[in-house]
Amino acid sequence: MSNTVNVALAQTSSVIGDKRHNVKMMRKQVANARRKGANLVVFPELSLTGYVTRDITYSLAEPIPGPSTHLLEETAKKEGVHLIFGMMERSDKVSAVVYNAAVLLGPDGLIGKYRKMHLPTHSVFEEKRYYRLGYEAPIFQTDIGKFGIMICYDVFFPEIARLLRLKGAQLIICISASPAVRRKFFEALTVARAIENTSFLAYVNLVGIEDGLQFWGGSRLIAPNGSVIAQAKYDEEDLALGSIDYTDLERVEAFVPVLRDLRPELFDCLKEQAEKL
Amino acid sequence: MRLLKLARSILKLDAPSVEDRIKRFIKDYVRKSGAKGVVLGVSGGLDSSTTAAIASLSLGSEKVLGISMPEAETHSVKHLEHIALLAEKFGFHLQTLDISPTLRAYYKTLPIYRETDKFSRGNLKARVRMVYLYYYANNLDRLVCGSSDKSETMMGYFTKWGDVAADISPLMDLYKTQVKQLALHIGVPKEIVDKPPTPALWPGQLAEEELGVKYDILDLILYGLEHFVTPEKIATQLNLTTEFVKSIRQRWLDAEHKRRLPLTTKLSYRTVGADFRLPYG
Numbered sequence: 025m026s027n028t029v030n031v032a033l034a035q036t037s038s039v040i041g042d043k044r045h046n047v048k049m050m051r052k053q054v055a056n057a058r059r060k061g062a063n064l065v066v067f068p069e070l071s072l073t074g075y076v077t078r079d080i081t082y083s084l085a086e087p088i089p090g091p092s093t094h095l096l097e098e099t100a101k102k103e104g105v106h107l108i109f110g111m112m113e114r115s116d117k118v119s120a121v122v123y124n125a126a127v128l129l130g131p132d133g134l135i136g137k138y139r140k141m142h143l144p145t146h147s148v149f150e151e152k153r154y155y156r157l158g159y160e161a162p163i164f165q166t167d168i169g170k171f172g173i174m175i176c177y178d179v180f181f182p183e184i185a186r187l188l189r190l191k192g193a194q195l196i197i198c199i200s201a202s203p204a205v206r207r208k209f210f211e212a213l214t215v216a217r218a219i220e221n222t223s224f225l226a227y228v229n230l231v232g233i234e235d236g237l238q239f240w241g242g243s244r245l246i247a248p249n250g251s252v253i254a255q256a257k258y259d260e261e262d263l264a265l266g267s268i269d270y271t272d273l274e275r276v277e278a279f280v281p282v283l284r285d286l287r288p289e290l291f292d293c294l295k296e297q298a299e300k301l
Numbered sequence: 302m303r304l305l306k307l308a309r310s311i312l313k314l315d316a317p318s319v320e321d322r323i324k325r326f327i328k329d330y331v332r333k334s335g336a337k338g339v340v341l342g343v344s345g346g347l348d349s350s351t352t353a354a355i356a357s358l359s360l361g362s363e364k365v366l367g368i369s370m371p372e373a374e375t376h377s378v379k380h381l382e383h384i385a386l387l388a389e390k391f392g393f394h395l396q397t398l399d400i401s402p403t404l405r406a407y408y409k410t411l412p413i414y415r416e417t418d419k420f421s422r423g424n425l426k427a428r429v430r431m432v433y434l435y436y437y438a439n440n441l442d443r444l445v446c447g448s449s450d451k452s453e454t455m456m457g458y459f460t461k462w463g464d465v466a467a468d469i470s471p472l473m474d475l476y477k478t479q480v481k482q483l484a485l486h487i488g489v490p491k492e493i494v495d496k497p498p499t500p501a502l503w504p505g506q507l508a509e510e511e512l513g514v515k516y517d518i519l520d521l522i523l524y525g526l527e528h529f530v531t532p533e534k535i536a537t538q539l540n541l542t543t544e545f546v547k548s549i550r551q552r553w554l555d556a557e558h559k560r561r562l563p564l565t566t567k568l569s570y571r572t573v574g575a576d577f578r579l580p581y582g
Contacts, residue, residue, distance in 0.1 A: 076580050076581075079578050236582060238326065259321070
């Protein structure tokens with residue numbers, strides 16, 4: 025396994041409900057990223073369909089694997105890259121059960137998926153109305169590193185990133201559809217999640233306007249010491265590339281040894297108190 | 302430092318960022334709708350002037366048609382001069398239509414018309430203007446761009462299906478005092494910004510007199526309500542009586558019927574305006 029990976033933050037805008045258009049757009053971006061030397065191309069949350077889909081969510085959801093993952097598998101194979109994108113996943117058992125999911129594809133096809141664990145249902149967000157909660161935070165061993173994935177609001181909960189890191193993730197990928205008024209939160213939290221876990225973190229946010237919500241972009245690749253390796257533009261489509269070297273983890277892990285200093289007994293207290301909230 | 306201190310500073314806009322966001326919103330919506338531009342009513346007041354200005358900056362002035370619709374009862378040379386000044390500065394096309402004959406036709410044909418009923422007459426003027434705007438929009442394949450602000454919208458201080466009727470309302474999430482800041486930032490002439498706000502539905506009508514509160518205070522009350530602060534705490538912070546803050550809150554709640562589609566009763570699987578939830582824009 026190579027120690028260095030070139031990560032492309034494919035900060036795109038999707039057309040609501042037009043999967044055909046969005047797949048085409050993603051294919052084009054993957055080709056662009058590949059030309060620039062990317063090994064991993066990351067797209068935003070629900071990039072296959074757009075974010076504000078409301079009742080048409082049911083007709084847009086697909087199984088994983090399914091027609092759209094097959095189309096993008098072809099792209100990953102053809103370009104020889106890994107790619108991550110967001111889509112609505114339909115349960116193969118109950119058609120009205122839909123997950124807000126992220127899919128990881130590699131040159132050999134489908135590697136895995138993550139289902140969003142924290143679904144925002146407040147303010148302009150209505151995710152619990154449409155999606156079922158995910159229950160697993162898997163990590164994926166690939167030939168370009170060990171990845172963990174989370175989605176948008178998950179970043180507000182340190183538990184997911186911690187769990188992924190404890191399972192061995194070197195790079196945590198957070199795909200997002202964050203509207204502009206929340207930018208400060210995400211800019212603080214993405215850096216915090218990287219520092220507190222001594223891991224790399226790739227944050228890729230949507231751009232464009234859906235239902236009056238302006239997604240702010242600002243995707244970035246963050247080093248385990250919190251420094252920003254690559255930063256995409258605000259509010260515009262962009263393709264930002266950054267290179268990471270996993271050997272950097274060793275130096276940071278020694279300098280700020282947060283994982284060595286973990287106190288597992290606190291997790292029991294946390295559970296107890298959270299249940300009593 | 303208290304995070305939510307109801308003082309003027311809390312309403313301070315990051316004007317360049319808000320300008321960008323509103324311009325992007327207008328441009329994006331017009332593009333997605335396939336329209337050729339916008340038409341908007343211009344009264345010479347703060348809100349419509351700011352809307353006309355920012356629409357021109359967003360779309361290019363050739364895609365903006367401002368329609369001035371004076372009428373005999375509230376005719377004001379000063380307002381017309383301000384409209385001309387604004388159109389000159391921002392370059393949008395201006396059409397002036399005297400709606401007095403149309404209004405007279407209504408007065409004449411309405412069997413229940415009474416001259417003393419200024420309220421119904423005032424609302425009629427706002428709705429007639431809406432009809433003219435939509436005629437132009439249909440004819441020119443454009444959208445109607447509204448200019449309602451958040452203070453008026455929350456208070457229900459507008460004519461239902463009248464001045465509020467539009468395809469987009471780019472300023473609707475800005476309080477009046479914030480619209481002022483945006484106006485000055487984008488270069489709306491100061492004499493327009495400094496004028497006392499009026500819906501101009503009848504002679505001498507002034508918004509702050511009718512609302513019974515200055516916008517500086519009203520906006521802070523509404524900001525508190527928006528952020529779930531109780532009327533008691535708002536009253537304490539602003540040195541007002543709780544009863545007064547509660548009266549503003551009640552007015553806000555009572556006006557919900559003006560901000561939504563007409564209510565129906567649920568009879569079927571999915572209902573328009575209730576649980577028919579579709580993407581938009």
